[in-house]
Amino acid sequence: MLNGLAGADLAPGARGGQQVAKEAKIGVGKMTIEHKKSAVPTTPEPEAIQKALEMKKVTEELTRQKIEEVKKRAEDAGKLLKEYHIEPRVVLRLLTDGEAVVGALEGQVQAEMEILRARGDLGAEQKQKLSIAIQEKYKKLIQYSENREESTRGLIKKLETSTKPEDKALLLDIKSARAQIEQSVHQEKVNQIKQLLKTPSLTPDIKTKYEKYQEVLETKITEIKNSNNELKDKRDEIKDVDGKAIPNIVQEMAVAVSGGEVDAVKDAEAEPVRYIQEAIINALTTDGGTAKLADNLVKATLLNEADKEGFIKDMELGLKTEDIVKMTQNIAGKTALGFLGLISMLGYAALQRRLQENHAS
Amino acid sequence: MTDAKFNLDINDQDGFRKFIEYEAATTIISLLEKGMIDQPKSEKLSQLTLDLITPGMTVEELYLNGVKLDDHDPELAPVVYKIMKIYEEKFEKKALSQVSAMVKNKQYAHAEDLVKKVLQFKMSN
Numbered sequence: 466m467l468n469g470l471a472g473a474d475l476a477p478g479a480r481g482g483q484q485v486a487k488e489a490k491i492g493v494g495k496m497t498i499e500h501k502k503s504a505v506p507t508t509p510e511p512e513a514i515q516k517a518l519e520m521k522k523v524t525e526e527l528t529r530q531k532i533e534e535v536k537k538r539a540e541d542a543g544k545l546l547k548e549y550h551i552e553p554r555v556v557l558r559l560l561t562d563g564e565a566v567v568g569a570l571e572g573q574v575q576a577e578m579e580i581l582r583a584r585g586d587l588g589a590e591q592k593q594k595l596s597i598a599i600q601e602k603y604k605k606l607i608q609y610s611e612n613r614e615e616s617t618r619g620l621i622k623k624l625e626t627s628t629k630p631e632d633k634a635l636l637l638d639i640k641s642a643r644a645q646i647e648q649s650v651h652q653e654k655v656n657q658i659k660q661l662l663k664t665p666s667l668t669p670d671i672k673t674k675y676e677k678y679q680e681v682l683e684t685k686i687t688e689i690k691n692s693n694n695e696l697k698d699k700r701d702e703i704k705d706v707d708g709k710a711i712p713n714i715v716q717e718m719a720v721a722v723s724g725g726e727v728d729a730v731k732d733a734e735a736e737p738v739r740y741i742q743e744a745i746i747n748a749l750t751t752d753g754g755t756a757k758l759a760d761n762l763v764k765a766t767l768l769n770e771a772d773k774e775g776f777i778k779d780m781e782l783g784l785k786t787e788d789i790v791k792m793t794q795n796i797a798g799k800t801a802l803g804f805l806g807l808i809s810m811l812g813y814a815a816l817q818r819r820l821q822e823n824h825a826s
Numbered sequence: 827m828t829d830a831k832f833n834l835d836i837n838d839q840d841g842f843r844k845f846i847e848y849e850a851a852t853t854i855i856s857l858l859e860k861g862m863i864d865q866p867k868s869e870k871l872s873q874l875t876l877d878l879i880t881p882g883m884t885v886e887e888l889y890l891n892g893v894k895l896d897d898h899d900p901e902l903a904p905v906v907y908k909i910m911k912i913y914e915e916k917f918e919k920k921a922l923s924q925v926s927a928m929v930k931n932k933q934y935a936h937a938e939d940l941v942k943k944v945l946q947f948k949m950s951n
Contacts, residue, residue, distance in 0.1 A: 535865050539858035546851055553847035554881075560854060560872040571881065600882055611877075 541681045549674035559685065565650035566804045567610045572654075573797035574603050606792065606801050609782055613808045617643065620815065630703050631822050634711040635815055637700040642715045642811065644693045645738040646804050651682050651689070653796055658682075714767075714814055715741070721765035722758055741810065742803030745780070749789045749802060755780045766821070767814040779809045839885045845912060846892050849905045850875040857901055871899055889913045890924060890936075893943050910947045 542560055545551040552575070558568035577599045581592055617639065624636035658679045662672060705711050719737035722744040723729035733740045748754030755777045762768035768776055781789075782805065792798035854871050857863045863871070878891040892909040895902040922944060928937035 532861065535868075536859055536861070538865075539855045539868075542851070543855045543859065546848070546855065553844055553851045554876070556851045557847060557854075557872045557876055560851070560868055561876065562869045562873075564873070564876065574881070604882070 538684070541677075541684070545678060545681060549677050551674070551678055559681065564611075564614055565647040566801050567607055567614065569650050569654070569797040570603055570607050570610060570801050573795055574599060574607075602792075603798075605782065605784070606798065606805075609805055610801055613805055616812065617808055620812065629822070630705050631711055631818065634700065634703045635714055635818065637696050637703070638714045639811055639815070641693055641696045641700070642738050642807065644689050644696070646742075646800075646807070648686055648689045648693070649739070650800055651686050653800065655679055655682050655686070657796075713737075714811070714818065717765065718762070718767055718810055718814055719744075721761050721767055724761060738807065741807050742800075745803050745806030745810075746793055746799060749781065749806070750786065750793060752786070762810070762814070767810075767817055769813075769817055769820075772813060772817075776809070776813055780806050839883060839888060840881075842885055842888050842912070842916075843879055843881065843883060846879050846888060846905070846909055847875065849908050850879075850895065850902060853902060853905050863901060867901075871901060874899065874902075885913075886924065890940070893940060897939070906943070907947065910943070 542556050545559075546553060546556045554571060555568065558564050558571075578596060581587070581595055581599065584592070587595070621636060621639060624632050624639070627633065627636075658675050661667070662675055662679075700713070703711060716734060716737045719733035719740045720730050722741060723733040744758065748758040756773075758780070759768060759773045759776050762776075763770050763773060784792075789802065792802060850871070854863075854868050854875075858865075858868045875895065878894055879888060883891065889909065893906050895909075896906045922941075925937050925940050925944070928934075928940065
């Protein structure tokens with residue numbers, strides 16, 4: 466019966482799509498053949514194609530820029546290492562994410578060892594003894610700093626898997642605080658280098674070495690600033706389930722440790738990270754200071770009363786007040802203590818906030 | 827194979843540590859420049875090196891930790907090779923005596939790992 470079917474549009478069987486009626490010649494007569502037009506994707510509009518191509522170009526350009534930045538970073542690190550003979554350990558730290566505080570402490574040990582080596586008034590045995598004492602002095606701080614970095618990375622990993630807006634906000638607050646500390650450590654190093662470069666007796670090769678190191682550090686500072694600005698933009702977008710803004714935990718901590726006086730609160734809100742670090746140093750070098758700090762945090766519901774004792778022990782790191790005072794006499798020691806205290810405080814405050822959320826839900 | 831810059835003495839643990847850090851940093855930077863690893867990977871490898879190799883370690887500790895660098899990251903295998911070479915050449919110690927010490931301390935898994943690495947090194951050397 467179908468022998469004479471010519472010109473018939475024998476489209477494939479029904480797969481949805483439009484029913485199309487078509488006339489076809491069959492032998493001497495005509496037959497209406499109904500078949501379903503197959504559901505093929507429609508051709509996108511020219512404007513949509515154009516937009517997609519433009520977006521593709523932008524993405525490719527951003528990827529290319531990112532690759533170039535990474536290569537430049539690698540080239541700079543390579544130069545520092547091979548041409549300017551910066552310590553390999555320092556270069557490795559520049560390649561990592563974080564660890565600026567530990568790097569600063571190791572740099573401090575290095576600096577004190579170099580001063581010791583240059584002392585002509587001491588014999589080999591005395592130098593050996595003093596060298597061990599220097600390493601011992603900073604060993605605990607370096608170990609604590611590394612441990613805190615490790616636990617912060619752990620907390621960040623945990624928060625990254627959460628879908629709760631409060632956890633997302635907390636994650637960004639922690640990342641931002643950490644970035645600000647890194648930035649300040651690198652800035653302090655840049656300031657030290659600038660001072661060093663003013664030395665009139667500096668040889669040209671040493672001058673070039675430290676100029677290059679300064680350039681690399683300033684690039685890193687810019688990267689951190691840009692990254693932190695992106696974090697702030699993302700942070701501003703996060704709202705709770707009721708559409709309200711979620712308080713910044715670092716700012717809350719700063720206001721809590723300020724004690725509530727108007728001027729102190731203003732200062733705390735303006736630069737919360739710096740304010741908290743200074744408050745911690747004051748607390749650690751004052752009798753009863755850490756207990757008072759803990760009381761302020763309990764009042765602000767950023768620390769549980771039951772955790773107060775553990776918090777004070779964590780802050781004081783098992784060190785005597787006189788040892789802490791000695792450590793604050795150099796920038797690296799002071800920064801490390803401030804950093805350790807801030808991260809510890811964040812850990813307790815984060816825990817407290819998460820407990821409160823669980824109670825509320 | 828030995829870098830002339832590193833004239834390491836038998837007790838110069840600081841020199842050996844700096845050698846390992848230098849080789850690790852150079853390898854990581856080279857891989858980054860060639861686009862063979864990305865930034866997160868370079869951060870991870872740098873962090874791994876800093877965690878395993880720390881100031882104050884003895885030569886033996888540096889060796890035992892250094893050979894672990896490529897346990898999960900084969901990118902650092904060339905560094906491990908150099909560590910083993912320097913240790914054999916400069917410090918005149920036999921790696922297998924480290925294995926005996928581990929077995930005595932019942933660190934069997936570590937001993938097995940180290941034996942495998944030493945054998946691989948010996949076969950390729």
